[in-house]
Amino acid sequence: MFQKGQVYENVYMIFVDAAGHSNVVRSNPRDVSDQAFDLLYQKVWGRLREAAEKKGCGIAEVWSWLGDGGMFAVHDEREQVALETALMFARSVLQKDLRGLRREFAKREINGEIHLRIAVHKGTIRYTDQGQQGLIHSSDINWGAHLEEATPQDSVAISKDVYGIMGKNKQGFVHGGRFEEREVYVFTPKVDAALVRRNWAASQGFEGLGMVQGYLQRVSQRDKAALINTAKVRVVDFGTTLTTCANYLFSTERPVYYRDAVISLLNRGGSFVCYMLEPGSPGAAQLAELRMEDTDGKLEFSMDRFKVFKGKEVAPMEGFQVYQYKLNSNMAAMFIDPESEDGVCLYSPYLNGMPKGGEVLDRADMPHYLVSRKKGGMYDYIWNYVSEYMESARRAL
Numbered sequence: 267m268f269q270k271g272q273v274y275e276n277v278y279m280i281f282v283d284a285a286g287h288s289n290v291v292r293s294n295p296r297d298v299s300d301q302a303f304d305l306l307y308q309k310v311w312g313r314l315r316e317a318a319e320k321k322g323c324g325i326a327e328v329w330s331w332l333g334d335g336g337m338f339a340v341h342d343e344r345e346q347v348a349l350e351t352a353l354m355f356a357r358s359v360l361q362k363d364l365r366g367l368r369r370e371f372a373k374r375e376i377n378g379e380i381h382l383r384i385a386v387h388k389g390t391i392r393y394t395d396q397g398q399q400g401l402i403h404s405s406d407i408n409w410g411a412h413l414e415e416a417t418p419q420d421s422v423a424i425s426k427d428v429y430g431i432m433g434k435n436k437q438g439f440v441h442g443g444r445f446e447e448r449e450v451y452v453f454t455p456k457v458d459a460a461l462v463r464r465n466w467a468a469s470q471g472f473e474g475l476g477m478v479q480g481y482l483q484r485v486s487q488r489d490k491a492a493l494i495n496t497a498k499v500r501v502v503d504f505g506t507t508l509t510t511c512a513n514y515l516f517s518t519e520r521p522v523y524y525r526d527a528v529i530s531l532l533n534r535g536g537s538f539v540c541y542m543l544e545p546g547s548p549g550a551a552q553l554a555e556l557r558m559e560d561t562d563g564k565l566e567f568s569m570d571r572f573k574v575f576k577g578k579e580v581a582p583m584e585g586f587q588v589y590q591y592k593l594n595s596n597m598a599a600m601f602i603d604p605e606s607e608d609g610v611c612l613y614s615p616y617l618n619g620m621p622k623g624g625e626v627l628d629r630a631d632m633p634h635y636l637v638s639r640k641k642g643g644m645y646d647y648i649w650n651y652v653s654e655y656m657e658s659a660r661r662a663l
Contacts, residue, residue, distance in 0.1 A: 268325060268339070268393045276345045277391045278352040278428075279407060281414035282310055282359070283335035285381035293377035302376045303333050309363040314338055314355050323351040337411070339391070349388075349428070353435050356384045356422045361455050364420065384422040385414035409446060416445055418465040421454040442466030479636035485612065487514055490600070491523035493612065494538075497531055497602045504541040504652050505598035506553055506616075507561060510630075511540060512568035515575040525575075532581035540588045541652075541659055542568060549594035556596075557616075572663055588663035591655045599652055609639040611648055 268274065284290075284306055291299045311328060318326035324342040338355075342348040360382065367380050389406025410425075417423040422439075426449035429439060440462040442452040452462050494501055503511050514524035528538050543550045545562040554561040569588070576583050599613035614634045639645040 268327065268341070268391075270393060273390065273392045274341050275390045276341070276348065276388055278340040278348045278386060278388050279329075279410045280314075280338040280340065280352055280355065281335070281383075281385040281387075281410055282338070283383045283414055285383050285419040286379045287334035290376065290378035290380065298374075298376055300333075301374070302371065302378075302380070305367060305370055306334070306380070307331060309367055310338075310355075310359055313358050313363055314340075314351075317351045317354040317358065321347050321351040321354065323347050326351060335414075337407070345431075349431065350435065352386050352428075353432070356386055357453070357455075359384060360420060360422060360453075381419040383414055383417040383419055385410055385417050386422065386424045386428055387413060388425070388427055409448070413445060413450065416470055418452065418454065418462075418469050421452050421462070421465070423450050423452050425450065443470060445470060480633060484510070484614070484630040484632070484634055488523045490514075490612070491527035493600070493602055493610070494524070494527035494531060497536055499603050499606070500537045500539065500601075501528075501531060502539050502541065502599075502601040502604055502652075502656075504595070504600070504656070506543050506549075506595065507564040508540055508542045508568045509564050512571035512575075516571040528586070529581045532583070532585045535582075535585070537585035537587065539586075540572065541656055542588070542590055543594065544590035544592050544660075544662075547590075547592040549592050552594045553596070556594075569662065576663060586663075587661065589656070589659035590662045591659040593655065593658075595652070595655050599648060601649065601652075604649055607639060609645065609649075611637045611639075611645050613637065613648055 284303065287303070290302050293299075294302065314326050314328075317323070318340070322342075323340060324347075326340050327338065329337045329339045340348050340352050340355075342351070364380070364382055370376075371378075371380060387406060387410035389404060389410075391404055391406075413423055413425065423442065423445075424439065429436065429449075429451040432439070436451075438455075439451040439453045440459040442450045442463060443466050444450065450466070452466055454462050454465070457465075505511070511524075514522070515528065517525065531538055543553065543561065543565055545565045550561045550565060553559070572588050576586055597613060597615045599611055602610050604611075612634060614632050617632060637645045637648065
């Protein structure tokens with residue numbers, strides 16, 4: 267056991283997480299999903315005890331467990347023993363216990379797929395006088411926890427601190443890239459080195475690139491409402507037909523997250539400004555051709571719903587405004603406090619119909635991106651692009 271008040275060098279910190287946790291929880295009754303993750307804990311804790319016993323490791327403890335994952339600490343006066351214990355544990359969990367867990371899930375009719383992420387790092391730890399792991403503050407623990415979150419599923423990621431002293435144990439580990447200014451190496455059973463590197467690049471991008479939040483489809487009404495609720499001064503909802511915005515504001519279904527968020531913004535003195543194409547304009551005609559739709563009909567539909575919303579006078583409606591522009595922007599964007607240094611933008615460039623008249627992808631099925639003004643120049647580029655359309659727009663409501 268770790269002793270109170272003692273400093274331990276070369277403590278191996280192992281982070282384990284069930285990447286399929288939410289899928290299992292959604293697909294089973296509460297008692298069944300609890301049973302599933304009890305099985306996970308039994309498997310991994312049993313595997314760590316077995317590895318420690320086989321290697322003769324002095325200390326192997328559970329430092330935290332939160333149902334679907336946690337942290338284990340391994341230490342021995344002989345660092346090689348602690349290293350081999352941690353590596354034996356990590357490899358065995360992925361190569362043996364994960365398969366066993368999946369068989370158990372099938373046998374017990376537990377729905378959902380289970381995947382694991384494991385990260386291994388090492389560092390110096392001062393065990394608190396209170397003897398409580400939760401009170402131990404360590405940059406190495408924080409970094410290891412972040413590494414686990416970045417690890418591709420069904421893989422082990424280790425820091426260069428660990429990789430550099432592994433010797434013959436390096437077999438199967440591939441250089442993935444850099445993470446938070448440190449080199450990372452990844453092991454994925456039965457996957458070739460090139461695919462490991464590709465998986466790491468897909469999950470973490472490339473060194474030196476600015477990161478944006480990407481969504482494969484339109485974000486939910488609830489998420490958009492949460493974004494609007496952060497606005498202090500102004501929200502600009504810029505699009506082509508704005509049918510989604512109009513539907514959210516008009517809807518009689520409950521809950522109405524989006525409409526409530528807009529009303530709250532107006533009540534606290536803010537403004538919500540919409541920009542859309544003008545019916546009968548060159549841009550509306552072009553969009554109708556590109557997307558094979560009745561653009562003018564959609565624009566009139568949206569305007570009718572905006573008028574109904576404004577007519578309800580459920581808030582100071584001078585802050586709710588609608589403008590129309592004439593040229594097709596072929597994109598949608600929502601800006602939160604656009605003039606602020608803390609401004610953010612949720613935007614989506616539109617893909618049109620295929621050149622030979624093939625399928626037209628619905629706007630909701632297109633990728634959406636969340637960009638902060640503080641992250642590089644993309645935010646300012648999009649704001650400047652949209653501003654050119656805004657400058658030529660006329661007030662319609």
